[in-house]
Amino acid sequence: DAGITQSPRYKITETGRQVTLMCHQTWSHSYMFWYRQDLGHGLRLIYYSAAADITDKGEVPDGYVVSRSKTENFPLTLESATRSQTSVYFCASAVKETQYFGPGTRLLVL
Amino acid sequence: GESVGLHLPTLSVQEGDNSIINCAYSNSASDYFIWYKQESGKGPQFIIDIRSNMDKRQGQRVTVLLNKTVKHLSLQIAATQPGDSAVYFCAEKDAGNMLTFGGGTRLMVKP
Incomplete structure (x- = not known):
């Protein structure tokens, strides 16, 4: 039972x-989320998706693009990476209120 | 949106003692609360949740208390173990399905 996985783990x-950044969940949860976690800011929502083909902006969406063609996948794309996007990125999924998180991707932009 | 905060950034306890981690929230419309545990290098792990129509909920060695009058949430860990060392943070949900996360408290367990 893989649950929710992210790849790569380091980039x-x-x-x-x-x-x-890839995110895959095996629970068939309808909701999926992308967060970034930075010191001093905690978890901040980038984008979320209520179902396949439905996405919406979160608190910090600038510079990011998402898609959700299949329920189980929710990739996050940085179109032109900037140093300020160096962070740890977490994907989460939820069927109701409870969100379950993946292991994270540590991204360093030089 | 409104924020969820924590009183103590670091809590140090002796192994075997009980731990209490506190969280203040400001949105009176929040109807659902969650506690997460995050170990170094890992993603947040769900611990326990509580709805606003409850005051207390117990899990295995953990209890969450909700005081809506003063907008306060606490996580109690019984017989704290070294494996409990982590950052703990609370989150609240209002009428939508979005969570607002607190900044976190680091729990250090001394052997």
Whole structure:
């Protein structure tokens, strides 16, 4: 039972490059979320999705793009990475209120 | 949105003692609360939740108390163990399905 997985777990990229973070859940949860976690800011919502083909902005969406063509996948793309996007990214899924988190992706933008 | 905060950034307890981690919330419309545990290098792990129509809920070695009068949430851990060392944070949900997270309290368990 894999639950919710994220890949890659670690990523180093350069400013201006496009990078995609993957999120996959095996629970068939309708809701999925992307957060970033930074010291001093806690968890901040980037984007979320209520179902396949339905996405919406969270608190800090600028510079990010998401898609949800299948219920189980929710990729997050940084179209042109910036140093300020260096962070730990967490994906979560939920069937009701309770969100379950993946292990995270540590992204370093040089 | 309104924020959820914590009183103590770091809590140090002796192994075997009980731990109490506190959380203040400001949105009186919040109807659901969750506690998460986050160990170093890992994602937040669900511990226990409580709805606003309850005052107390117990799990295995953990109890969550909700005081709506003063908008206060607490997590009690009985017989704290070294494996309980982590950052704990609370989250609240209002009428939508979004959670607002607190900043976290680091629990350190001394052997």
